[in-house]
Amino acid sequence: MSSRYEFGANWASFVDNHYSAERRQMAAEKLLAFLGRKNLEGIDFLDIGSGSGLHSLAAFDAKAKRIHSFDFDPLSVRTTGKLRQMAGGPQAWTVEQGDVLDVDYLEKLGTWDLVYSWGVLHHTGAMWQAIENAAHRVAPGGLFFIALYSSNVVQPSAEFWLDVKRRYNAAGTWKRRQMEGWYVWRFGLGGSPLRLPQLLKRISEKKRGRGMSYMTDVRDWLGGWPMEFADDQAVVDFLKEKFDFELVRMSTGEACTEFLFRNPNGR
C-alpha cells in the first residue's frame, strides 16, 4: 500500500458540515487545559499538519502572538485558510503548504515558543525523522505538544488495522461507507445496540474534548495512511536523549497519547 490518504478532503467536509462556535470554544479550552495556561499571550505558535485548522484557530482565540500553520495536503491548507478568513484574516496568522520532512523548508521557519503537532507525525511515513524535525523548531525554553498513535493501547493488533486501512484506501465511496458502518457497529457499539448510550457519550466527549467529530475521526482512523505506532516511553526517551527535552505531562489511554515537553536549553 503506497498511496496517501486524502486527509484534506475529510477536513474540508468536517468544516463544511460540523464547524460551530461551540466546537471552536471547546478546541481552545482543551488546548489551554493541556498546556496549563489561561491564554497564549506573547506566544508564537507553530501548527505542523494543521488539518482543519481548528487548533490554529484555537491558538488565535487564546491570543497567541503569531501563528504559522502548514500542512502537506493542499485541501487541509485551503480549509485552514478558510478558518483564518473566518477569524478576520489576521496578518499575524500565516497558512501555507509545507512538509515536515522538508528540512530546508523547516529551517526557514526558525524556532517557536510552542510547536504543536497533533496526530500528524505518525502519518508522514518517517515518524522518528518527523519528530526530530519538529523538535528542532522548538525555541530555547519553548514547549513541544505532540500526539502520536500509541503502540501501548492498539487493539486488536497493529497488523489488523494495517489490513483494514489497506482495504479502505483501495475502496470506492460506497465500500468505504460500508466499512465505516462496520467500524461503528463493531467498535463504536461493540456489536450491541444496547451500547448506544455509551456511544453517544463518546461522541459528546469527542466534541467536548478537542471540538472534533466522531465520524470525521472514524474516517481519519480507517483511512489514515501512511501510519506508524510509537511506544510512549520510547518517545520520552528519544526526546530526552536527542534534545534533552523534559516531559511536562502525558495523557495516555486513548488511541493517541498526548505529550507536552519543554526545551530546557537556554533558560
Ligand SMILES: C[S@@+](CC[C@H](N)C(=O)[O-])C[C@H]1O[C@@H](n2cnc3c(N)ncnc32)[C@H](O)[C@@H]1O
Ligand atoms: C490526522 S490529521 C491531524 C490534523 C490536526 N493536527 C488535528 O489535530 O486535527 C493529520 C494531518 O497531517 C497532515 N500531514 C501528513 N503528512 C504530513 C507532512 N509530511 N507534513 C505536514 N503535514 C502532514 C495531513 O495532511 C493531515 O492534515
